Amino acid sequence: MQGYTHKSMDAAPLKMQGYNETKDAVKEYYSKHLKTSDDLLTNACCTGAAPPDHIKAALKKIHPEVISKYYGCGLCLPEHIEGLSILDLGCGAGRDVYIASQLVGAQGRVVGVDMTPEQLDVANAHKLYHEEKFGFANVEFKLGFIERVPRRDLHEGPVINLSPDKEAVLSEAYRLLKPGGELYFSDVYSDRRVPKALQEDSVLWGECISGALYWNDFHNLAKKCGFLDPRLTKDSVITVDNKKLEGKLESHCEDYGQAVIYKGTIPLCQDVFVLDSHHSIEKGKVFPVCGNTWRMLHDTRFKQHFDFLGSFDTHFGIYGGCGTLIPYACAQSGGTAGCSSC
Structure with a gap:
């Protein structure tokens, strides 16, 4: 059907x-x-x-x-x-x-x-x-x-x-x-x-x-x-x-300049670990991630299998490769801040 x-x-x-x-x-x-x-x-x-x-x-x-x-x-x-x-x-x-x-x-x-x-x-x-x-x-x-x-x-x-x-x-x-x-x-x-x-x-x-x-x-x-x-x-x-990460996850994928490196230590996933449909993480490669993905790996049983780069000290806005881009046309076309006409 x-x-x-x-x-x-x-x-x-x-x-x-x-x-x-x-x-x-x-x-x-x-x-x-x-x-x-x-x-x-x-x-x-x-x-x-x-x-x-x-x-x-x-x-x-x-x-x-x-x-x-x-x-x-x-x-x-x-x-x-x-x-x-x-x-x-x-x-x-x-x-x-x-x-x-x-x-x-x-x-x-x-x-x-x-x-x-x-x-x-x-x-x-x-x-x-x-x-x-x-x-x-x-x-x-x-x-x-x-x-x-x-x-x-x-x-x-x-x-x-x-x-x-x-x-x-x-x-x-x-x-x-x-x-x-x-x-x-x-x-x-x-x-x-x-x-x-x-x-x-x-x-x-x-x-x-x-x-x-x-x-x-x-x-x-x-x-x-x-x-x-x-x-x-x-x-x-x-x-x-x-x-379930005690309310730590955000409603959208936010960019904090973070990345992970997979160690290749999960059985049956020695070369690539697939977290979801758009996170296939190769062993040994620096893999940029949003804050939610960082927590999904860092705050769970997967922590021991990754090296973690970055912190939550600096926020860079929505994570373009993972989250929803800002919806206003001026931002999508590369305009500068200050567009308030909706």
Whole structure:
């Protein structure tokens, strides 16, 4: 369906009168209608890009029934997560949980939360199988709604599309994260707001179309909920990386004359580290960055892998290569300060 290809969320959150009815309809769709991924009626909830080799290797160790009941549109795990704690909101039958289990290793942990008992029954039925395959046990599954999750300090990967209350999901995700924690997700987005007729179609809700958000509404809602600088990492399978940095991020990319140098020490990223869709940072090269990007690297687990140049002592205005340029025509055409005609 044209216009519904990747990921988004909603600044005017969708709070329908039939909120509970929508959740019940989605729950029934995933528990009763869908038996395997072959039962999907559209390609919205399908992964398009081939996974990298280390993910392919992890997939080979996952039970076939778990694989067959995967309805996601892309894995959204960042690099360098060994030993971390991961919370997968909307984990389904647990495919991505069991991938993350291998990547965080024996010292990490992964908790999957889903509202569908039938999906969790599959996930739990194969816990012992995966423990024997991996050589350790670090996985737990819980029944619940992603709008209300017990407090944990974790890195998250939620399915927001299927919730009728996107703002509640994003606010809950922000509450759960500790400073420096990250929210990654891959989902379906639209290039315009979904018409009301589609919003009321229960089948299209289950197919991840009716719940898709207009990308700009998502961007604004994410900021409203505390994620001040959402980033797009890929546009084939969308992973938005929102970091909770205790309010330190600015609403726009500001220039402080800063730069970073990547040391090449992150596993699987020895030559180039990709932070997002326009930050591919080569090893050993001075890479100019805005203040927000500097903090995203300096104030998180990535700090040890970079050298940091500059400070916040001098502000040079909007960062032209990353942020929104000043909108007035006189400035864009190279005019001097003092233009006040609007």
